[in-house]
Amino acid sequence: MPSEFELIARYFTRGTTHTTLGVGDDGALIAPTPGCELVISTDMLVEGTHFLPDTDPQDLGWKTLAVNVSDMAAMGARPRWATLAIALPHADEAWIAAFAQGVFACADEFGIDLIGGDTTRGPRNFCVTIFGEVASGKALRRSGARAGDDVWVSGKPGQAALGLAHLQGRTALSEPHRADCIAALQRPQPRVALGLALQGLATAAIDVSDGLLADLGHILEASAVSAQLTIAVPPAPTLERDAYLSGGDDYELVFTVPAQARTAVTALATKLALPLTRIGSILAGPRGSIELRDLEGRIVEPPHRGYDHFMSLPEAGTVAP
Numbered sequence: 001m002p003s004e005f006e007l008i009a010r011y012f013t014r015g016t017t018h019t020t021l022g023v024g025d026d027g028a029l030i031a032p033t034p035g036c037e038l039v040i041s042t043d044m045l046v047e048g049t050h051f052l053p054d055t056d057p058q059d060l061g062w063k064t065l066a067v068n069v070s071d072m073a074a075m076g077a078r079p080r081w082a083t084l085a086i087a088l089p090h091a092d093e094a095w096i097a098a099f100a101q102g103v104f105a106c107a108d109e110f111g112i113d114l115i116g117g118d119t120t121r122g123p124r125n126f127c128v129t130i131f132g133e134v135a136s137g138k139a140l141r142r143s144g145a146r147a148g149d150d151v152w153v154s155g156k157p158g159q160a161a162l163g164l165a166h167l168q169g170r171t172a173l174s175e176p177h178r179a180d181c182i183a184a185l186q187r188p189q190p191r192v193a194l195g196l197a198l199q200g201l202a203t204a205a206i207d208v209s210d211g212l213l214a215d216l217g218h219i220l221e222a223s224a225v226s227a228q229l230t231i232a233v234p235p236a237p238t239l240e241r242d243a244y245l246s247g248g249d250d251y252e253l254v255f256t257v258p259a260q261a262r263t264a265v266t267a268l269a270t271k272l273a274l275p276l277t278r279i280g281s282i283l284a285g286p287r288g289s290i291e292l293r294d295l296e297g298r299i300v301e302p303p304h305r306g307y308d309h310f311m312s313l314p315e316a317g318t319v320a321p
């Protein structure tokens, strides 16, 4: 049985590209780029709450880092460094090797140095703290949305929730949709390039981890505004509609942009080869409220807004964002 230190040395220690001192000392040393602010965020994944016990370890490693990278994207920041705290019930080396491979695949994809962490025995649980950089004063906050702004969303919200429903036997998706939805669930693609490009363009941004309506709701609260959305989904509460409106785990970005800059957003979609869909507009109030209409202008009764760990009890075997 390998020791804690052997595990760290074998699976979580690798060369760094932009770090003064990485794994192996009591603390890491980083030198932030002059003129930048550090953006710091932490996200924890707990077995049974955030992922199913039989999740592929490589996918889980990717997702553990990717959900944190997504927070950097939502701030308009470039992810740079991360620490990783792990609790595992036992030292299954094949599992740990695959998990580490997934973590480093994501780290490589986004140019992140893993600079430290903690490794301990306990119920399976992963916690990443990520450090990003953004030019001083340029971070995208939740609080900047103004009446008259358009509301946009990237990608195809709802796919991750549909992928989960498929894996749980609650629906049967057919190819190629099935593969897309399962990939969205297991290998989310944080929208870092989009977040960086939205600097100076978007007035507010958030990543969709808890559901489109729930996360847009956070922008509306922070900005003290309301929104009117026109949604190209059927008004009846189907699984597709509810996945789109309240499914979590997509890690797409919802953002607001002044209406005069519409063409700039359209050009960005082409440049990034990423669908960017205008779904509504910001109104002055009442704070936090969302009016939903379908393409014919009929009012749509919204489903439950999204996932809240302490408000709704998930059915047995469901996973939360």
Ligand code: ADP
Pocket: 008, 012, 013, 022, 023, 024, 025, 026, 027, 084, 085, 086, 114, 115, 116, 117, 118, 119
């Ligand atoms: P300490 O006891 O001083 O906190 P540890 O023995 O916990 O140090 O960790 C030794 C070194 O390994 C530290 O640099 C720590 O940041 C790093 N480390 C521990 N676990 C991990 C991990 N899962 N991934 C990356 N680095 C880790």
Ligand code: MG
Pocket: 117, 118, 119
């Ligand atoms: Mg320690």
